[in-house]
Amino acid sequence: MALYDEGHTVAGWTGVGIATAGTSVVGVGVCAVSGVLLAVGLGIVVVSALVTWGLHLTGWGKPPGVRPRAEWGMWVRDPWARGGHPGCVGCRLAGRSRPVASALSVPGPTVVGDGTGMEVRGAAVVGAGARADVGRGTP
Template identity: 50%
Template sequence: MSAHGHVDLGHTVAGWTGTTLALLGFAGAGVAFCTAWLPGIVIGLGVVALAGLTTWLLHLAGWGKPSGPRPQADWDWRVRDTVAHSGHAGCLGCRAGGPRGAAAAAAPRPRPVAPLPVADSGA
C-alpha cells in the first residue's frame, strides 16, 4: 500500500509526458531568466505550451484517463483508455477536441442550401 492509500491517482502516459515537458520548459525558462537570455525564456515557455498541447492530444488518443475513479485493473499507467475514441462524458478536453466516433455520427449535419435563382436581365 502506498502513502496515499488504496486510490487511483491517475498516473497516465499523457500525465507523465506533459508533466515532464512542462518541468523541462519551466527549468529552461528559469535558467534563461537568471542569465538574462530572452530567446531562452521564450523557448522555455514555448516548451511549456507544447507540454499542454501534447498532454491534450495524448488524452484524445486514449493515453489519459476519464474523470473519476477507474477500475483497479486500469490503474497501471501503461493501460490505454478504450472509450476515449468517443470522448469522455463531461470532459472539457474531449469537448474541445470536437465530436468523434459515435458522437460524430449522431451529430446533425447541416442541410445543403439551394442556390438562389438568378434574375433574368431581360435583354
C-alpha cells in the same frame, strides 16, 4: 498493488516531463536575463500541453472521475477515449463531447450530504433537468 487509483498515466507523466524541461529553460532565461530563453521555455511549456492533450485523446490519459479498478495501471489504455469523455474539457475542445448525466435530474433524498458528515436536513431538489438545484424545503 495499490489500494487506490493514483492517476498516473502516460499522458500525465509525459506532459509533466516536458513541462519541467520548459520551466527549467524559463528559469535559466530569467537568471541569464535572456528573452530568447524565456520565449523558448514558454514555447516548450505550450508544447507539453499539446502533447498531453494529444495523448489523452489517443487513450493514454485519465478521463475525469474515478476509473474502475481494472484501469488503474499506468499502461492501461482508455478504450472510450475515441468517443470522448463526459464532462472532459479536452474532449469537448476536440469536438468529442458526450452529454453529462446530471445527478440532480432525479428526485433527491430529504437529507443531502457529501460524505463528510456535513448534511442539510429537509433539503429537496428544486427544478428539473440538468440545471436542477438543491435548496431547503420545497417551494
